[in-house]
Amino acid sequence: MGKATGFLELGRELPGKLSVTERLKNNKEFVKMDEFSDKISSQASRCMDCGVPFCHNGCPIGNIIPEFNDAVYRDSWEEAWHILSSTNNFPEFTGRVCPAPCETSCVLGINQDPITICNIEKTIVETAYREGYVKPKIPTARTGKSIAIIGSGPAGLAAAEQLNSAGHFVTVYERDEKVGGLLRFGIPDFKLGSDIIDRKVSVLEAAGIKMVVNAHIGVTMDASELRTKHDVVLLTGGSTVPRDLPIPGRDLKGVHFAMEFLGQNNRRANAMDLKTPEIHAQDDHVLVIGGGDTGSDCVGTSNRHGAASILQIEIMPIPPEKRNENMPWPSYPMILKTTTSHEEGVDRKWSILTKAFKGDENGYVKELIIADIEWQSAAPGERPNFKEVPGTERSVPCTKAFLAMGFLHPEPTGVLAQLDIALDDRGNVKTTDFQTSQMGVFAAGDMRTGQSLIVRCINEGRECARAIDIYLMGNSNLECISSSLMQS
Secondary structure (H helix, E strand, O other): OOOOOHHHHOOOOOOOEOOHHHHOOOOOOOEOHHHHHHHHHHHHOOOOOOOOOHHHHHOOOOOOHHHHHHHHHOOOHHHHHHHHHOOOOOHHHHHHHOOOHHHHOOHHHHOOOOOOHHHHHHHHHHHHHHHOOOOOOOOOOOOOOEEEEEOOOHHHHHHHHHHHHOOOEEEEEOOOOOOOOHHHHOOOOOOOOHHHHHHHHHHHHHOOOEEEOOOOEOOOEOHHHHHHHOOEEEEOOOOOEEOOOOOOOOOOEOEEEHHHHHHHHHHHHOOOOOOOOOOOOOOOEEEEEOOOHHHHHHHHHHHHHOOOEEEEEEOOOOOOOOOOOOOOOOOOOOOOOOOHHHHOOOEEEEOEEEEEEEEOOOOEEEEEEEEEEEEEOOOOOOOOEEEEOOOOOEEEEOOEEEEOOOEEEOOOOOHHHHOOOOEOOOOOEOOEOOEOOOOOEEEOOHHHHOOOOHHHHHHHHHHHHHHHHHHHHOOOOOOOOOHHHHOO
16 A cells, blocks of 8 residues: 555546647547546545445456555555456456546445546556567467457457467457457547557567457358367457437438448548448437437447537436435446537437427438326335326437447357357347357357447456457366446
8 A cells, every 4th residue: 555645635636638629620539548647546546445345346357456556656656557457357448448446436435426446547558568568368278279250349358468468379350450349439539549459459469469350251152161270269250230210210211220320431541441331410409319329329429420419318207416325335236328429419318208300301310209208106026117207298400319228248140050050039149158959169258248348348358358268278267256246
């Protein structure tokens, strides 16, 4: 513990941001971390080095947070990097886009503002790259075993780095022209720049991991054929079937799934082939349906396009601004979240029922019919229900609509069909200790669990890598956290 009285003397501080006017001019990151660097040591000193550090329980990958906070306070950056990277393959990603369940579990957060763990983590990894501490994890010997990983999102890449470091030959297959999956084509560049992804991919390739792009397994390459070439196949294709909105007018032009919009904008921002007809929100009346992070990303992207107006609606009631008796510490609180995209301009409404899209004579959407709803208390063991508030039906202008209501399950065709993989009752891949119904075929990440956080996918990749290593070698020296840390 670097400074015993740090949490008594100092309050939580966060880095500044470019003005809204400036950051809307492009798709670049806008948090002023450089100006914040001189405050990181003092912010790390607020860590109390608790006897029972609940931040460990909150973090799905079990980051050793008090220890790297102490190293930062002592200005021992290489030590801090080794502590952080021992549990987290991608702190450059989680430091930018993780919702920080560790911070909501911080003991200091019981009666004060918690430690700014994500900003400390981000500073550690950026310092490590700058000072040359980040090095490829090249194995000292090879086992001769070959592993194919289908999907290059956080779960696939985490498993790839772990398995390669254990000495196996690892090949990652990605259906798009660049590696990254959700990281590259789902998260806007103003939150996670493509250059940050490229930097890490270069480290993975230098360690000996082979990346094969433009390889849509199950479409352009037969999955069964791939299975015969490798000792193990790992499926990390994600949960990619979006939840739809089956209301009248859904087929009108201008109504899109959120990922169609976000993925294309990242392509545009990086001078890549759009691949699909252009979706642009300039001068549009944008309506975002869904109140989560993906909806927020649609808001930020629409603001950068120069939308005439943006309305974000959510069927659920507005969350409380602070914890209540149903969300006690250290659980992750479902409270009202205002993101930087919301700060840039949006009208938000909750408890809204979407009833029908209306179009013009050319088949383009022009308005959405909505109504207010009231949620009713549910009986024990039953799901809550709602009723429409009489007299509240109305229309709102809508010339672009983005459906950001989450994802259902992985695509059941292609890879899963060709390998005859059993699914659970939710349509996700059914596994036992990460192994599917087919011997030698494993699954991890959203494809196995359903839609989740990037940090949970990293843990999925790490845990699955250990299971694969044991399957191939009989034992494993790969790091593993206990399942109790995954229950937060």
